């Protein structure tokens with residue numbers, strides 16, 4: 001893989017405006033576009049947008065733009081421009097598709113030519129094992145971005161660990177959004193993940209996790225909490241704390257807490273062991289070292305595994321976790337997958353099943369950071385094995401399955417950020433096994449999160465200097 005990737009500044013609002021063409025594929029009658037035109041939009045987005053921009057903004061102004069016919073565009077598409085890295089597409093499309101694509105490009109070039117930027121050239125395209133792509137910087141000027149949530153219109157909500165929430169809209173970052181609760185932004189704590197209610201368009205609920213202070217103990221201790229609220233202008237309203245971890249302590253690490261809804265409307269999240277009491281994760285009488293499952297309003301689903309267990313916290317879904325830092329739903333099976341920070345050499349990828357014990361700190365593949373032995377057991381009856389573990393530890397952070405078909409060669413792969421080694425890991429999964437891994441974006445910075453946007457692109461949040469980049473696919477052949 002090449003390391004000299006391109007950094008260009010994309011404007012997300014424009015990007016999404018460009019996408020309406022693809023969305024309208026579903027309904028020709030509503031847009032008044034012919035099927036050929038819609039196919040041209042789709043072909044453009046799949047094969048050309050990586051180098052020429054979502055909104056045709058990356059072309060060098062030349063005379064073909066003003067010619068009366070499309071002949072030279074057609075010939076460029078057929079022949080490509082080898083010396084500058086544009087491939088030939090003569091084998092990719094039919095004659096009719098090429099004509100429709102040429103007409104679309106010619107018509108779509110922005111009227112104001114002074115705003116055009118040059119196309120991405122060959123050297124800027126990153127060639128990974130199977131998929132070529134371009135790195136497009138979307139947001140800069142952040143510190144430690146944590147959670148990302150796309151609103152339906154394409155705006156992006158971004159949480160920062162320092163305790164600020166921003167809306168990125170039309171290429172600009174809003175001032176900090178008001179109405180957040182008091183947050184202990186210290187160590188690993190702060191404002192953590194973000195997600196939208198599955199029915200956000202009707203009810204407007206935004207969920208976020210954070211390190212909540214404990215006023216009764218002079219604000220010196222904390223634990224993870226989850227709030228939901230609605231956005232009104234630049235402030236949050238209707239705030240409701242729907243979950244509060246217990247056994248607060250003065251430690252500022254192992255809070256968890258990525259948020260994920262499954263397709264039945266349950267909210268899943270993990271809380272770490274809070275870095276102190278090793279008996280927390282194995283006991284059901286506390287919230288720490290657990291994966292929890294709650295309803296959208298914080299109430300407890302009746303079928304949670306420990307609702308009838310005396311003394312157990314009823315939101316517990318699984319236990320024996322150290323510090324969960326990634327979770328997502330498998331797009332085909334609907335299962336919950338989770339990644340967590342283990343001790344040295346024991347970071348884990350787990351498949352989470354109700355009521356199961358994932359073993360921390362009784363079993364682990366890791367050792368203490370100072371090299372001393374933590375446990376001599378890597379397995380034990382009644383305790384789950386990870387699907388995969390990383391030795392050396394990569395500090396996995398954020399994870400998502402790639403849904404959609406924007407990247408022809410990466411379909412259904414799992415993507416996980418590495419804080420420690422500063423890359424994005426691609427995992428090829430067969431059933432429940434990791435059969436191959438690849439390191440992408442090596443050296444880009446600590447990867448805090450990775451999500452897929454509604455239009456199917458991979459967005460990656462990087463720390464210090466904090467920025468959000470996206471990977472725009474460059475397809476060559478069918």
Ligand code: HEC
Pocket residue numbers: 043044047048049050051052058059060062064072073076077081084085086087089101105117118119120121122125474475
């Ligand atoms: C790997 C990057 C890449 C891809 C993919 C790509 N192009 Fe290009 N294209 C370029 C470069 C580089 C140039 C020349 C510089 C410029 O125009 O800014 C170019 C130039 C062009 C030109 C102008 C030709 C001229 O005479 O200057 C057209 C038209 C064009 N591309 C159309 C397309 C279409 C349509 C697609 C998708 C089917 C496509 N390109 C895919 C990189 C690419």
